[in-house]
Each structure stands twice: as structure tokens, then as C-alpha cells.
Amino acid sequence: MMSYSAFLTEYGPRFLDGATVTAIQTVLAAILAIVIALVAGLMRLSANVVPRWVATTYIEIFRGTSLLVQLYWIFFVLPLFGITLEKFTAGFVAVGMNLGAYGAELVRGAILSVPRGQWEAAIALNMTGAQRMRRIILPQAMVIMLPPWGNLLIELLKGTALVSLIAVADLMFEAKQINGTTFLSAQAFGTALIIYYAMARFVITPAMRGLERRMRRRLSRA
Amino acid sequence: MTDQDMSKYPLRLADDKVPMVRFMNVTKRYGDLVVLDSLDLDVDEGEMVTVIGPSGSGKTTVLRMLMTLETINGGVIYVDGEPLTHMEKGGRLVPADRRHIRRMRANIGMCFQHFNLFPHMTALENCMEAPVHVLGLPKAEARDRSIELLGMVGLEDKVDQHPARLSGGQQQRVAIARALAMRPKVMLFDEVTSALDPEVIGEVTNVIRKLVDQHNLTMLMVTHQMGFAKEISDRVCFFYDGKIEEQGPPSEIFGSPQKERTQQFLSAVLEAG
Ligand SMILES: Nc1ncnc2c1ncn2[C@@H]1O[C@H](COP(=O)(O)OP(=O)(O)O)[C@@H](O)[C@H]1O
Numbered sequence: 001m002m003s004y005s006a007f008l009t010e011y012g013p014r015f016l017d018g019a020t021v022t023a024i025q026t027v028l029a030a031i032l033a034i035v036i037a038l039v040a041g042l043m044r045l046s047a048n049v050v051p052r053w054v055a056t057t058y059i060e061i062f063r064g065t066s067l068l069v070q071l072y073w074i075f076f077v078l079p080l081f082g083i084t085l086e087k088f089t090a091g092f093v094a095v096g097m098n099l100g101a102y103g104a105e106l107v108r109g110a111i112l113s114v115p116r117g118q119w120e121a122a123i124a125l126n127m128t129g130a131q132r133m134r135r136i137i138l139p140q141a142m143v144i145m146l147p148p149w150g151n152l153l154i155e156l157l158k159g160t161a162l163v164s165l166i167a168v169a170d171l172m173f174e175a176k177q178i179n180g181t182t183f184l185s186a187q188a189f190g191t192a193l194i195i196y197y198a199m200a201r202f203v204i205t206p207a208m209r210g211l212e213r214r215m216r217r218r219l220s221r222a
Numbered sequence: 223m224t225d226q227d228m229s230k231y232p233l234r235l236a237d238d239k240v241p242m243v244r245f246m247n248v249t250k251r252y253g254d255l256v257v258l259d260s261l262d263l264d265v266d267e268g269e270m271v272t273v274i275g276p277s278g279s280g281k282t283t284v285l286r287m288l289m290t291l292e293t294i295n296g297g298v299i300y301v302d303g304e305p306l307t308h309m310e311k312g313g314r315l316v317p318a319d320r321r322h323i324r325r326m327r328a329n330i331g332m333c334f335q336h337f338n339l340f341p342h343m344t345a346l347e348n349c350m351e352a353p354v355h356v357l358g359l360p361k362a363e364a365r366d367r368s369i370e371l372l373g374m375v376g377l378e379d380k381v382d383q384h385p386a387r388l389s390g391g392q393q394q395r396v397a398i399a400r401a402l403a404m405r406p407k408v409m410l411f412d413e414v415t416s417a418l419d420p421e422v423i424g425e426v427t428n429v430i431r432k433l434v435d436q437h438n439l440t441m442l443m444v445t446h447q448m449g450f451a452k453e454i455s456d457r458v459c460f461f462y463d464g465k466i467e468e469q470g471p472p473s474e475i476f477g478s479p480q481k482e483r484t485q486q487f488l489s490a491v492l493e494a495g
């Protein structure tokens with residue numbers, strides 16, 4: 001039987017390629033999720049019922065159904081309606097739209113937890129609604145929602161493994177391929193497991209902690 | 223409210239002497255609870271009017287309506303002769319739209335019991351924020367104005383501190399400077415010393431004293447500090463249950479109150495404090 005170091009020497013580059021694709025999927029999906037979360041979260045708080053209803057429906061659908069089904073819809077069903085996405089695009093779009101729905105609730109919750117006095121002070125200074133939100137409320141909401149966003153981004157990273165099911169050559173896809181040809185399941189999936197864990201634990205978590213520290217310092221709520 | 227009702231309110235005030243603020247028959251309800259009942263109250267230009275009264279009598283609500291933080295359910299509020307809560311349309315008063323409210327709101331500034339400074343900005347940034355982004359002042363000018371005001375409240379050495387690093391008294395003084403930086407004609411103070419430790423109350427009352435002495439600001443102040451109210455007010459209004467029970471110069475209200483409720487309130491407060 002092949003030693004683990006021989007296994008890594010042989011298949012390491014493919015794991016790296018897969019991990020790179022996973023990282024890119026994660027970054028693109030995260031950007032999409034953040035944008036969707038902001039827009040949908042703000043729409044949920046709109047005084048107007050139409051945007052509120054649209055956002056609520058979106059959030060309900062994307063939180064109430066499984067990511068895998070959404071991925072298949074976007075990749076296999078949307079083409080029937082004339083919207084064809086390449087598998088790589090379909091992958092991060094599905095993950096981003098799904099996690100964006102969860103993020104929208106974080107955005108909304110964080111905005112609502114900024115003390116009412118902050119809104120009132122901004123009104124008393126005659127700031128417009130947009131100025132109040134952008135310059136007073138969101139910077140404070142941001143600090144409140146960073147920790148739960150850290151968890152959400154880790155969920156997002158794990159969620160990207162599903163894109164292997166539409167044959168995007170991510171880390172999970174490579175692990176399955178290697179397993180299929182070598183039948184070294186423990187090595188193949190064990191390596192994938194370790195890389196996912198390392199990306200979450202040693203990249204996302206410290207990055208979010210650092211961001212949190214920086215924001216908190218700027219807020220300097222001693 | 224029907225058109226018939228609105229016709230008794232002038233489109234703008236045009237007496238010989240227009241008050242800076244006029245509440246005309248103003249009613250405020252929360253659901254079935256009538257918080258203010260047909261309130262009539264004038265505040266003249268440069269006048270300092272103090273509002274006292276038991277908790278829940280509607281004092282804060284009076285200020286919040288004037289700051290446009292609350293809508294009203296009846297009557298009209300005028301500021302400097304122009305309707306605040308309403309605007310003219312086709313020769314009639316209709317409820318004000320957002321634009322009208324924003325234009326009129328520029329006349330009014332407010333300080334709150336809990337300061338409500340923006341925690342992510344320094345004292346200076348708190349003061350500069352609205353002059354730069356609302357009034358469109360050049361940064362340098364807003365900065366000069368803010369530093370001057372922070373100096374006026376005695377905080378020239380704290381301009382670069384965030385609120386979390388300031389004491390309550392210092393925060394409240396920044397809040398006063400921040401409101402003044404918008405150059406309002408009317409300043410509202412809602413129990414601005416109630417959240418402060420007794421030993422720093424003086425820092426804040428001294429600033430208000432200075433405003434009264436040196437500026438021609440119109441001020442409406444809710445306070446529980448009877449001594450300060452007596453010393454500084456041109457007029458004192460005693461609120462009880464959503465109405466002005468009694469008003470007059472401080473010497474009369476504190477020296478020889480006519481109404482029984484005023485007497486009871488004052489003796490209770492003086493006993494307690
Ligand atoms: N947002 C609100 N909803 C319902 N009732 C309110 C609200 N704000 C104030 N009230 C009620 O209005 C009355 C007057 O309140 P307020 O003006 O704060 O009194 P004061 O400042 O004299 O203590 C109180 O009975 C209070 O409970």
C-alpha cells in the first residue's frame with residue numbers, strides 16, 4: 001500500500017488545484033452573499049411594502065429549501081427558461097444566493113439592534129434617510145454583525161462542496177475523482193477534510209477576528 | 223381632520239410679534255391614550271422656557287413633536303411664523319411632506335437625556351458630521367466652527383477623543399456643541415442632566431447658562447432641577463396629564479404657585495431633592 005507521503009506527492013497538486021477552485025468559489029459566493037444580504041436586509045426594513053414583500057419572499061424561498069435543490073435549479077432548470085449559466089458561475093451564484101438569504105436576516109437584526117437614540121440624533125441633525133443609514137447606522141451594525149458573519153462564511157465555504165455535484169472541479173470534486181481511481185478513501189477524503197478545516201480555522205476565522213478587532217478599535221467602545 | 227377644521231389655522235403667522243414657536247391646539251395620541259390634549263404654547267424669540275411636571279405628563283413628547291421625531295394628531299405647530307407640521311398647498315394647510323419637514327427641521331436642534339453621540343466618531347467628527355454632509359459646508363470651515371464650539375463648552379483638549387473615552391458630562395457637552403454646530407434658532411434640552419453623576423451636572427448647566435447669557439437662542443428645556451429652572455428661565459410651564467396646568471415667571475411658579483397640583487408637585491419634588 002502507498003504511504004501517505006507518496007500519496008501526497010502523487011496527488012498533492014490536484015488537491016491544490018481543487019482547493020484553489022474552492023477558494024475562488026468561496027470568495028465569489030461571499031461577495032455575492034454580502035451584496036444580496038445588504039440589499040435584501042435593507043429592503044426588509046423599507047417603509048414601502050413592495051420591497052419588503054420581495055425581500056421576505058426571497059429569504060423564505062432560499063432559506064426554506066435546500067441549497068442542493070437550488071443549485072440544480074440554477075444549473076439544470078434555468079436553461080429551460082433561456083438562462084444558461086456556466087457550471088462554475090452556477091456554482092457560486094447558488095451558494096451566494098442561498099447564504100445571502102441568511103445574511104439578510106443578520107443585516108436586518110444588526111440594524112435593528114442599533115439603539116433608537118442613534119436614529120433620533122441623526123434625524124435631529126437633519127440627515128437624510130440614506131445618510132443616516134450609511135454614515136451612522138451601518139457602521140455600528142457592522143460591528144454587531146461581524147461575529148455571526150464569521151460563522152456564516154464558514155457555512156458558505158462548506159456549502160461550496162456541493163458545486164462538485166455539477167462537476168465544478170473544486171476540492172471535493174478532486175477528492176472524489178482521486179478516490180474513484182485509487183480507492184484510497186481515507187487518504188482522499190481525509191486530505192479534503194483537513195484542507196476544508198484549515199481554510200475555515202486558519203484563514204476565515206483569523207481574518208474575521210482581525211476585522212472585528214479593527215472595527216471595534218475604530219468604534220472604541222472601551 | 224376635515225378641511226373645515228384646518229381653516230382656523232393661518233397659513234403663516236403674521237401678527238406684529240411672531241413667536242419663534244407656536245403650538246396651536248396640538249393633540250398627540252398613542253392609540254387611545256391622549257398624551258397631549260389641545261396644547262397651546264408660544265415661545266418667543268430668545269426666550270428660555272422650562273417645562274416641569276411629573277413623569278408621564280407629556281414633557282418629552284412636546285420636545286419630540288417640535289423636533290419632528292413624532293407626528294401630531296391634531297393642531298398645527300409653527301416655527302418662526304411658518305407651519306412645521308403642515309405646509310401650504312392651494313391656499314390650504316396640508317400635512318407636511320418630507321421635503322418641507324427637512325427644510326423646517328433645520329431651525330431646530332435637540333439634546334437628549336442619554337447624549338446619543340455617534341460612538342464611531344471622535345468628538346470633533348460628531349460635531350462636523352452634519353455641517354459637512356447636511357449643510358454642505360467645506361470641511362475646513364466645519365472644522366473651525368466645531369473646534370470653536372468644543373472650546374466654548376470647555377473641551378478643546380478632547381476634540382480627538384471617542385465618546386467612550388469621555389465622562390457623561392463631557393459627552394453631554396459634546397452633544398450640545400454638535401447641535402449648535404447646525405446653527406439652529408431653537409434648542410431643545412430633554413432632561414440633559416438626568417443621566418449624569420451629581421458632581422458633573424454643573425459642567426452642563428454652566429454651558430446652558432452661557433448660552434442663555436451670550437446667545438439669542440430660543441430654548442425649550444425639560445428639567446427636574448428646580449433650582450436651575452428657577453434661576454435660568456424666563457418662564458416656567460408646569461405640565462400635568464398632557465396639559466399646561468400653570469405657567470408664569472419662575473418667581474411666581476416657585477414662589478406662589480396658584481394651582482393645587484403645582485403646589486403638590488413642587489413640595490413633593492423639594493422634599494425629595
Ligand atoms: N412611543 C410611545 N408609545 C406609547 N406611549 C408613549 C410613547 N411615548 C410616550 N408614551 C406615553 O406618553 C405619555 C407621556 O410621555 P412623555 O412625554 O415621555 O412624558 P414625560 O417626559 O413627561 O415623562 C406617557 O404616558 C408615556 O407612557
Ligand SMILES: [Mg+2]
Nearest residue numbers: 281282283413
Ligand atoms: Mg421625559
